[in-house]
Amino acid sequence: MRIPCPFCGDRDVSEFAYLGDAGVVRPFPDAADAGERVFESVYLRDNPRGRHAELWYHASGCRGWLRVDRDTATHEVASAVLTRAPSL
């Protein structure tokens, strides 16, 4: 599998580390239901067959964290963007 890193270009998957569901948002810690929401964000992640937004880390490249839109059935990557926009 290859991932089109927005900084480095097309690279072999062996350069990347996988984290999973990119839809997980770290909840605000002081919210009343913080415990439940953190539990959900840590443990109850989506893992669909088909299109999925995922977090990948370009460990052996630019060290960028990417949001990758990937089909988990065909491994086709529709897009990959940096999670943090480059500093202005």
Place this chain on the structure above:
Amino acid sequence: MPELDTTPRSAFDGLLPLAGPHDGLEVIDRDGCGLATLVVRRDARKALRAALISQYGVELRDGPVVSRGARISLIGTGADSWLAVSAGPNAGLYADLAARLAGCASLSDQSDGYGLLGVRGANAATVLQRLLPIDLHPDAFPVGAAAATLAAHIPLLLWRSGEAEFEVAVFRSYAGSFIHALDGAARPFRRSAAPTARG
């Protein structure tokens, strides 16, 4: 007061030259060049560009490319980061950069962190291509292109300084393993090797 042997020790001491000679390949130790990691601060890219032009005459480019100047070059290593490399030996690069770029970039001295190699010659690209999982064809990796990648499981930075000239920065601790891998990739070009191997 103890004696201190302050002879600078290159990462590649005792590892170079490669067992050769090779056809169209030369590997040189560029030890002594000043190296520093440079990470731009938030909202400071403009200021950094301006400072680099005024202080060093370098026009900073984004992306995995080399921003080349007379005294220093900046190798694009990430969306917000570069490796600054002095043109020649310069032990004071980090201090100089830190003073001139204060406030717009965070700097870390890496002059001892990486070993720096020059890989030269007509077969340089072919030998490196054996090791590297990125396309080194001049259309895909022209002069001025840079990449952070892996070779034989060893992380490295690579940039092309000429048609047949590459620079490779390898973390110091990996120097022995990298030279071993490079030696293996270069083996078919050793002059003693049989000519059938030039595939």
Place this chain on the structure above:
Amino acid sequence: MTFRFDGRTYNGFAGDTLASALLANGVRLFGRSFKYHRPRGVLTAGSEEPNALVELGDGAWREPNTRATVTELFEGLSARSQNRWPTLGVDLGAVNGLLAPFIAAGFYYKTFMWPAAFWEKVYEPLIRHAAGLGRASEHADPDDYEKAHAFCDVLVVGGGPAGLAAALAAGRSGARVLLCDEDFRFGGRLNGDRCQIDDGPGGLWAEQAEAELRALPNVQLLGRTTVFGVYDGQTYGALERVTDHLGAVPGLPRQRLWKIVARRTVLAAGAIERSIAFGGNDRPGVMMASAVRTYVNRFGVAPGRTGVVFTCNDNGWSTAFDLAEAGLASPTIVDARTAPARHLLERAAALGVRVILGAQVVDTAGAKALRSVTVALGDGHATTLPADLLAVAGGWNPTLALSNHLGARPVWRSDLEAFAPGPLPPGMTAAGAANGAFTLAAALRGGAAAGAEAACACGHKVVAHDAPRADDEPSASSALWHVAASRAKAFIDFQHDVTVDDIVLAEREGYRSVEHLKRYTTLGMATDQGKMANVAGLAIMAALTDRSIPEVGVTTARPPYTPVAIGAFGGPHRGPAFRPTRLTASHDWARAQGAVFVETGLWLRPQWYARPGETDWLQSVCREVTAVRSAVGVCDVSTLGKIDVQGPDAAAFLDRVYINTFSALPVGKARYGVMLRDDGIVFDDGTTARLGPEHFVMTTTTANAARVMQHLEHARQVSWPDLDVQLASITEQWAQYAVAGPRARQLLEAMLDDAIALSDEAFPYLACGEFAWRGMTVRLFRVSFSGELAYELAVPARHGRAVLQALMQAGAPMGVTPYGTEALAVLRIEKGHVAGPELNGTTTAADLGLGRMMARKKDFIGRTLAGRPGLVDPARPALVGLTAVNPAARLRSGAHLLKTGEKPSLEADQGYLTSVAYSPTLERWLALALVAGGRERMGERLTAHDPLRGPDIEVEICSPVFVDPEGARLHA
């Protein structure tokens, strides 16, 4: 060239394969079959060969199951037949043939069922002895292998007419083309068939095409290279046999494994001729019709003197014509069809070829080689023809394996009566016979079009060239899978000895789906993956169950297309080069001092320094520990991860990644920090020092350095992208040495001259500073892992070795001693500091006695889930110290704890020993342990239970801090 087969010396020619050379020498018998030990010869002339498998090489070089049909001859080649005992001619295993009714499909499943105890003692050794063809070498692979990467616009798989035409079309456009062919000669069927292209012989055209391609700078040709696998992202695996055809060549690898990334691929892998299942279709002398042509036309070998061609298509007739034109005794054609095209009949008549129509071969005879063929005639009679060669032309199957590697299924084309490519992997097109274009003209047209289209897709302008011209030869075909009138064994899978009867049995017993059929009969499960067998097996099952072939299904081809040595996948990464090794700046010095090294991740670290006269590691370690406790020691801690954390928000950032607060840390001070994972479990620990208002230097454990960097980048880029903080790994920039012991200050004062004041007032515990010394910038941290007065001195790595030597020189009068990771571990256990065995992915900060470090007023990673009821349960295992009641007793890490008198059981488990050391300071074994509710159980006695390594030992729970609990040494 001379070569040896089964001990006899033969002569052959350059350009021969082992098969062609043996055939030329009159050898017909190549081996014995897998199950029935039937004599087998050469069936094909290609990589699909299921029969002619030999052992190649001797000793460590011995390689089993090598196909003689693709083994290029070289001077001194040595091969042996397989699966025979004691000799190929006299094989006792052939008695299996007599037992054949009992070794049908499913035999193992039915016979070796019970009693269970028999399995290990009787059945398994029996099966293992009988199974397998060749013998693997039991030595390490003595050959060298290389790996290489390649990138191209257009990868062309196969160098036959379609592949060459595709490569020419793409190459002439300027596209970067990589053409791979498994053969050592480009041309494919053009090498074996008599044909005309552009008014000249096809072979000549192939040579000219190859020469033109070699002259193009944008084209690379890899002969002897099999593209064996298709992977995601248009990535392909290929194996180049660099010196297999030369014998061992010093300095060159045996094989090279290519990882190819191609924007477009033209699959021009050709087709495989299929056999027909009739009685005795495996006898030596029975050969595929196309293979006969190859041996005659390419290798100049007469595979027989009296030939019969059994065909169901026009293509088979050309074999008879070639045999006749080569001056070999006039062959006979047996065509199952009743009315082939008239021009075939006319040509046969002109060449004197006898033709029998509407007939089928039902049996063959001959002991170790074919003697005669029995033909069932259309009128119900039978006739026996003398023959030492039977060429079988059962039609063609496109070579589809690569098109299926990503999971796509082929489609059945009833016009071809064959499977053709279905949906193809991204970027791939099929051309030529692989695409079902079975005539030469169609292959050339299809190849040229596919090559041009692929080049266009990569942005190249295709210049119109005259396409190579050839006539479409007759290619009418009518499928014939099985001669129903046959009584004798009719083989489908030659390598696994699967017959038509086995498929009938599988059907009768209900194994009708393709996956069941495959597993029950082992059809297609041999080293050839059923290249010749699978479709025929499906066809017969279809007929038995009254379904169409596609209704029965297709089996999935998986990489590799042909076998690849494990050594090739490993490449140069074996032995000491299995993975990279990281060495610290003073590695050579340590080695010269007698250091014994231990792997920590990729790093090699001195474990202890053996001195002359020391006979045992414990002796060395105790000496090193005692030196630190009584004088001063130096330990290389360069491998700890070091990360520059800089920027206006650096302090705020650290507050969020550590459980404790760093924003309040003054410049010039260091602090021990603990990080949690999101789930509240401890992730890593280390000291972080503040060198400036916006500059911290973090240290991580050696093992976690890369993972901490990833974790921090995640926090910076994903969780809090607004923070103005910058990270850089500086692990490699600094060589760092711990200087520990009551004389540490004295040593550093002697070492550092007046560069820095080191009195406890000027540089107290947890002070840090950066200063110039002898022309270099150095950093000093007063931190201690041992509990002693201790510092860590960081210097630019190039000076590491010289600085360490200077420390040794300056410390000599104080008795300075280098110490390794074992002594480091003893010192930290004596002091009750946690390390890897305690930070084991199951412990919370509170479990480790660090709960009070958790700041209450700030958010940090892991905070919320660290407060889960399950993680704050006071009954959780907590860190304690243990000593043996009997001071002489040796404790073992991993031992479990039981209440005295309790029987060992999961319920009775009180915890376990995480770290154990012999303490020379206290002259007894000590342990750190995780004990349920341990902190409330001081003084309680338990039993340490470790049945594997020793008797139960009575232990007493105590504080984990065994040495200097008041910290007087630390603050000295």
